[in-house]
Amino acid sequence: MPDATFLDATELVINMGPQHPSTHGVLRVILKLDGEKVIGTECVIGYLHRGVEKIGENRTYQQFAPYVDRMDYIAAVSNALGYCLAVEKLLNIEAPPRAQAVRVILSELNRIASHLFWLGTHALDIGAITPVFYCLREREEILKIFENYCGARLTTHAFRVGGLQYETYDGFEEETRKFCDWLIPKVDEYETLLTNNRIWLSRLKGVGVLTADECKEYGVTGPVLRAAGVKWDLRKAQPYSGYEQYDFDIPTAENGDTYDRYTVRMEEMRQSTRILRQAVERIPSGPIMGKVPKVVKPAVGEVYVSIEAPKGELGYFIVSDNSTQPYRMRVRPPSFVNLQALDRMVRGGLVADVVAIIGTLDIVLGEVDR
Amino acid sequence: MIRKFFKSVFLIDLFQGLWVTFRNQDPKRIYTEQYPADRPKVSERYRGAPRLNINPDNGETLCISCNLCALACPETLIVVTSERSEVTRRKELTTFIYDTSRCMFCGLCEDACPVDALELTQDFELASYTREGAIWDRQMLEEGPKPTQYRC
Numbered sequence: 037m038p039d040a041t042f043l044d045a046t047e048l049v050i051n052m053g054p055q056h057p058s059t060h061g062v063l064r065v066i067l068k069l070d071g072e073k074v075i076g077t078e079c080v081i082g083y084l085h086r087g088v089e090k091i092g093e094n095r096t097y098q099q100f101a102p103y104v105d106r107m108d109y110i111a112a113v114s115n116a117l118g119y120c121l122a123v124e125k126l127l128n129i130e131a132p133p134r135a136q137a138v139r140v141i142l143s144e145l146n147r148i149a150s151h152l153f154w155l156g157t158h159a160l161d162i163g164a165i166t167p168v169f170y171c172l173r174e175r176e177e178i179l180k181i182f183e184n185y186c187g188a189r190l191t192t193h194a195f196r197v198g199g200l201q202y203e204t205y206d207g208f209e210e211e212t213r214k215f216c217d218w219l220i221p222k223v224d225e226y227e228t229l230l231t232n233n234r235i236w237l238s239r240l241k242g243v244g245v246l247t248a249d250e251c252k253e254y255g256v257t258g259p260v261l262r263a264a265g266v267k268w269d270l271r272k273a274q275p276y277s278g279y280e281q282y283d284f285d286i287p288t289a290e291n292g293d294t295y296d297r298y299t300v301r302m303e304e305m306r307q308s309t310r311i312l313r314q315a316v317e318r319i320p321s322g323p324i325m326g327k328v329p330k331v332v333k334p335a336v337g338e339v340y341v342s343i344e345a346p347k348g349e350l351g352y353f354i355v356s357d358n359s360t361q362p363y364r365m366r367v368r369p370p371s372f373v374n375l376q377a378l379d380r381m382v383r384g385g386l387v388a389d390v391v392a393i394i395g396t397l398d399i400v401l402g403e404v405d406r
Numbered sequence: 407m408i409r410k411f412f413k414s415v416f417l418i419d420l421f422q423g424l425w426v427t428f429r430n431q432d433p434k435r436i437y438t439e440q441y442p443a444d445r446p447k448v449s450e451r452y453r454g455a456p457r458l459n460i461n462p463d464n465g466e467t468l469c470i471s472c473n474l475c476a477l478a479c480p481e482t483l484i485v486v487t488s489e490r491s492e493v494t495r496r497k498e499l500t501t502f503i504y505d506t507s508r509c510m511f512c513g514l515c516e517d518a519c520p521v522d523a524l525e526l527t528q529d530f531e532l533a534s535y536t537r538e539g540a541i542w543d544r545q546m547l548e549e550g551p552k553p554t555q556y557r558c
Binding site: 095098099100101102103106166170173176180183184185186187188191193201202205225228229230232233234 | 426427
């Protein structure tokens with residue numbers, strides 16, 4: 037925190053949040069301003085702290101699965117995927133191929149949903165009101181697929197340790213295929229609305245630059261890292277759940293500014309539909325649940341499994357002491373780590389850019405505070 | 407260069423965006439649901455209000471008081487009590503309490519039930535005027551919620 041007691045006459049310390057709508061939840065940013073220029077920030081987090089890690093240590097392995105959905109509630113399926121993979125690695129089992137394919141489909145749908153929601157709210161922060169309605173309309177179709185598949189729209193609890201609980205419903209493949217065909221023209225529509233729009237360009241170009249080296253120093257992952265030109269995606273780097281079978285590209289950009297992060301995410305949506313098309317074509321038949329004991333009691337040991345969530349690297353570190361509950365549960369959330377770069381990105385910018393930069397980091401406070 | 411100049415003078419980028427907005431004004435593209443008037447049709451697998459199923463033939467509960475749902479529940483919000491019947495020597499359900507105010511509708515109780523007695527149904531209107539009203543007893547679980555119907 038910049039020391040508030042030694043302010044120049046032109047300097048001012050103000051609070052942004054925790055009830056500010058553009059902080060995407062309950063983030064409080066203390067800004068030290070010189071006129072309209074930001075000379076220092078401090079993030080105050082924890083307003084949405086629910087002690088998820090501690091809850092994990094007091095629940096059995098299966099019982100904790102619904103709680104992970106509530107961390108990053110925009111991308112609940114990805115959270116569940118990471119958790120299930122971690123426990124499966126701890127138990128030394130693998131989900132059957134059919135379950136893996138369905139998991140890939142659902143988590144890619146969830147990636148699109150997360151990016152759509154990000155695009156809508158980010159544009160809303162910048163001042164473009166229209167895209168949010170269109171984005172939520174498209175997201176609704178994804179939520180309908182989720183509801184038909186597992187009975188819940190947001191906090192899905194779609195995956196279980198060892199596989200899936202629910203068999204796909206009739207028309208699951210057809211609906212997913214139809215959604216892919218439907219989405220691509222819509223993404224083009226958003227691009228018409230935003231990509232060349234002069235207000236959008238002048239608000240985003242050159243704002244919040246984070247170079248590749250700085251990204252690595254801060255441990256920033258996900259689209260923010262890829263926008264800085266680093267071709268790093270865990271789906272390619274250490275494939276999980278059968279991602280190595282699918283053919284897709286990792287979109288990158290060069291400048292690492294807010295506009296590049298926008299283009300990277302737009303391209304990621306297109307790449308996700310590519311994965312979806314391939315995955316839907318070849319869902320293998322077979323069982324959906326692996327051989328999991330009724331009482332999950334992993335041997336003594338520890339495991340760290342990370343996946344590429346829509347926002348970056350999501351990792352679970354679980355220590356087992358051969359009981360039904362984990363001894364230690366640690367979550368490495370992408371939003372929390374990405375948020376650390378905020379100070380570096382906004383320093384020297386304007387107050388209006390702070391809103392754009394918080395939006396572009398794509399944080400979810402449920403995940404930051406856990 | 408000239409093209410770029412032309413584009414920026416005649417605001418081509420903005421008009422392209424406005425054309426997209428204009429096309430979406432089409433009344434055929436209305437997605438809003440008029441909620442109390444048309445009630446949403448939720449999916450078959452929807453996880454909503456819990457229900458304790460009864461045997462339709464004789465009205466007896468299907469629950470065998472095995473307590474597995476209470477053990478599976480992450481929030482431990484289900485309380486099942488039973489007593490051994492003197493006649494049949496079987497466990498008979500006495501009370502079944504389900505606290506919907508703490509429920510997160512994860513469906514683990516439903517998966518745990520060996521006789522499909524406990525089920526999460528498609529009813530989604532669970533509002534209650536009091537906190538006590540959200541704690542459902544056996545009768546409420548068997549009958550299901552009765553949301554207010556509005557004439558529209």
